[in-house]
Amino acid sequence: MTSDSLYHRLFSHPLMVEHLVREFVPEAMAAGLDFSRMERVNAKFHASTGSSREGDVIWRIPTRNGGEIYLYILLEFQSTVDWWMVVHSVVYVGLLWQQIIKERRLKRGDTVPPVLPLVLYNGDARWNAPEDLSDLITLPPDSSLWPWQPRMRYYLVDEGAFPGEELARRESLVALLFQLETCAEPKDLLAAVDGVIAWFRSHPGYETLKRVFTELVHQAGRKDSTIPLPLPDDLLEIRTMLASKVEQWQQRWKAEGKADVLLRQLDRRWGAVPPEIESRVRAAESSQLDEWLNRLMEGRTLAEVFEPPSTH
Incomplete structure (x- = not known):
């Protein structure tokens, strides 16, 4: 399982984010997004008002009709599934909105941009935590209190839930990343590495990403610590x-x-x-x-x- 620092570097690159959204988010949700003008957002909420997750990545993506959305990618690397992730999502999105209100000096009558919280999970066990906040609130379905309960749902991308054949049919770097992370057999690992090499060969100019993928492949090869594998440049x-x-x-x-x-x-x-x-x-x-x-x-x-x- 790859470290969160490598994932943070990968999804700090706009191409990886574009591939993630285009390939693994429903088309209706991704339609109209202008990835050519997307920009990283630094989370500025910390201990006094709440804590930002150091490994998470936030992007502002304009839409072609003049609007915008904020994509909040929550990177999950825990060995166990976080049952309360949807509760955390409420907090993080609220803190992000507070940051936007403060930075833009929004006033009475203004509105905040929409946020898509996306949980990217690469653990071995399949994700089984509630994705909708209503599933964690102790209220009967017919309760009159429901209109006053917060609403939140995150979009889940569980790497291990995608069949290997499906990933192999895709040609994006994110699909290749998922193949590297989930392959169970040595021959599958080599096939995924060959796919990565072929992608960079046909898409020159992405040296930063290529270096991160080299580190990622190196990490995959270190699963057996008794056989050292030095990190080459190529x-x-x-x-x-x-x-x-x-x-x-x-x-x-x-x-x-x-x-x-x-x-x-x-x-x-x-x-x-x-x-x-x-x-x-x-x-x-x-x-x-x-x-x-x-x-x-x-x-x-x-x-x-x-x-x-x-x-x-």
Whole structure:
């Protein structure tokens, strides 16, 4: 799972925001937005009046009919789903409106611009928190108090909820980001990296984004800390290194599978496996495990499997 600092850098780039909205927000909501004139907004609300979320990103996007919307991207990197996210959204949108009122010196009769709160979530578990504030308010459906309750709903983009085939059909950088984040197999990771390389090759001039994606791919390759992967300056170089690393992953997983089989068979024949034997099995190479599995067929004792009797 990618760090929030990398995501903050990614979605501080207008192209990533445009791809996110065009590809993953309903067309009716994105229609009429003028991405060519969008601009970043710095949140200025802090501890005394409320706290801004350091990783979140806010953009002001003009519309083609002379209006504007504020896109508030809430980046979620927690391992567990935030049940109260819609409550937080109410607070953050309110604080943003207060900032706008103050900065623009809005007066009686003025209005505030609309805000689209968008939760971008990349956790492993699927998001299951309420998206509408009304689902968290303890009132019966027919209560006369409903007209006086606050209303809020955020738009959810749950990366892991998109099928891999659907992401592969899209050609945006955001879809490629989601592929990198959600691929489960090494070959899928390499395919996603190839997609990123191809995108930047056909879209020159995005060196800043390319550098962030290089770091992102590097991070994906560091899932196994026992095999260090230095950070190169070029995506092609890191792809070559990653391909070699993926081969090592596959060899390791193959060995782990053999170790599991051997330990189960040892347990069935001679009972609980001593810790020192289990450690030895877990640390063994694939070829050594093959040898032990062969000895297991004829071995009469645990010792004979690991230290066969001398033939002399």
